[in-house]
Amino acid sequence: MKHFLVAAAAAFVLAACGQSTEAPAPAAPAEVSADAPNIVAALADSRRPAEERARDAARHAADTLAFARIEPGDRVADIFPGGGYWTRLFAVAVGDEGRVYPTIRADGVAGEYELPVLAVAAQYPNAVMSRTPYDALAYPEPLDVIFTAQNYHDLPIASYNLGDRNAVNASAFAALKPGGIYVIIDHAAVDGSPVQTEDNDATLHRIDQATVRREVEAAGFVFDGESQVLRNAADARTVSVFDPSIRGSTDQFMMRFRKPE
Numbered sequence: 001m002k003h004f005l006v007a008a009a010a011a012f013v014l015a016a017c018g019q020s021t022e023a024p025a026p027a028a029p030a031e032v033s034a035d036a037p038n039i040v041a042a043l044a045d046s047r048r049p050a051e052e053r054a055r056d057a058a059r060h061a062a063d064t065l066a067f068a069r070i071e072p073g074d075r076v077a078d079i080f081p082g083g084g085y086w087t088r089l090f091a092v093a094v095g096d097e098g099r100v101y102p103t104i105r106a107d108g109v110a111g112e113y114e115l116p117v118l119a120v121a122a123q124y125p126n127a128v129m130s131r132t133p134y135d136a137l138a139y140p141e142p143l144d145v146i147f148t149a150q151n152y153h154d155l156p157i158a159s160y161n162l163g164d165r166n167a168v169n170a171s172a173f174a175a176l177k178p179g180g181i182y183v184i185i186d187h188a189a190v191d192g193s194p195v196q197t198e199d200n201d202a203t204l205h206r207i208d209q210a211t212v213r214r215e216v217e218a219a220g221f222v223f224d225g226e227s228q229v230l231r232n233a234a235d236a237r238t239v240s241v242f243d244p245s246i247r248g249s250t251d252q253f254m255m256r257f258r259k260p261e
Contacts, residue, residue, distance in 0.1 A: 032069045034062040039070070042092040047123055052085050058248065059085075060229040065093055067227045067254060068145055068183045075141055077101040077175065079134065079148040080162075084120030086149060091124035099126050101139055105162075106131035135163030137171040142180070146172045149185040150252075153207035156195045169219035173259055182221055182257040184212060185230065187241045187250045205241045209253040221257035230254055 032039070039062050043053075056062075070076065072095035081087045081102040090100040102117045121127040132138045134155070137146075155165035162168075172182050189206035196203050213223060230252035241250050 030069075032066045032071060034066040036066065036071075038072050038093045038095060039065045042089045045088060045092045048088055052088070055085070061089060063227065063229045064185070064254065065089060067225075067229075067256060068147055069181060070094060070145065073097045074144040075099045075101070075139075076145040076147060077103050077130065077137070077139060077143050079103045079137075079146060079172075080151040080154075081117040081120075084117040086147065087117055087120050087127060088124070090147075091127045094126065096126060099128060099141075100124070101128055101130040101143075103130040103132060103134075103137065106133055133163055135165075135167035135171060137168070137175045139175055142177040143175050144177060144180050145183065146176060146180070147183045150187060152184050152186045152212055153189075153196070153205055156197045156207075157199050157203070158197055159199050166215060166219065169216050169221070173219045173221060176259045178259055178261045180259045181224060182216065182259070183254070184216070184257075185252055185254045186212065188231075188235075188237055188253050190237045204237075204239065206237060206250075209255070212253075213255060216255075216257050220259070222260055224256040224258040226256065227254040 042065065043056060043061060068076075070090060070093045072093075074094045075098065076090045076094060078087045078090060078100060081104070084102065087100055087102045094100060102121050104115075104117065118129065121129050130139060152165070154160055155162050155168060169182075176182065186209075187204075187206040189204065189208045191208060191210065193206070193208045195207065195211060196205075217223060232249055232251040235246055235249070235251035237251055239246060241247060
């Protein structure tokens with residue numbers, strides 16, 4: 001009986017010790033509403049051109065900002081920002097205390113598609129142009145969000161010389177704060193499609209969602225969810241995104257990844 005009591009007491013002590021040293025699970029990040037005041041203000045910004053406002057419904061701008069958890073005070077990088085559509089929205093949504101970094105290449109050969117954002121950034125005091133290699137992203141402060149829309153599929157195309165996409169993901173991981181998020185939107189390819197590495201008549205400018213997820217997770221990110229707002233089941237995903245039959249309404253995936261705390 002004594003041996004039983006001693007063993008039971010020891011088990012109790014071990015259990016108690018185990019409970020006292022176990023770290024509590026981190027709280028799940030709060031979701032952001034598409035009608036949050038900072039998002040409403042971003043869409044209502046009077047500096048936005050009429051042609052950009054006309055694209056808000058198709059691009060599900062409010063839902064996308066909410067999915068990216070854009071909040072006042074955030075530091076956000078907009079990778080390969082094109083004409084600055086998202087840069088404008090981020091600049092207002094993060095507020096005066098926040099910062100947005102529209103990011104284009106630092107190699108002196110930025111193409112005409114990359115340059116229009118310069119004029120956009122000049123309109124927003126909290127927009128700071130960043131010229132950095134895409135595969136060696138570097139910023140003056142840790143970021144809350146890194147965002148790129150309809151660009152990841154271009155990284156593997158050798159003639160574009162955008163950099164190694166695995167290095168892009170690794171440098172995005174390094175640039176984020178612990179708990180920071182990485183959002184990727186792109187045109188979906190047929191599941192299991194090989195990555196296209198050449199720019200020719202057969203290039204669809206699409207990429208397999210599973211490939212993107214696998215590559216991003218390999219950099220250390222944790223998959224944190226996806227949004228369905230840009231999906232289009234009517235898109236067979238077999239023609240170029242520039243084909244008139246589907247341009248502007250392609251099936252797109254939107255994924256969010258998190259850097260572990």
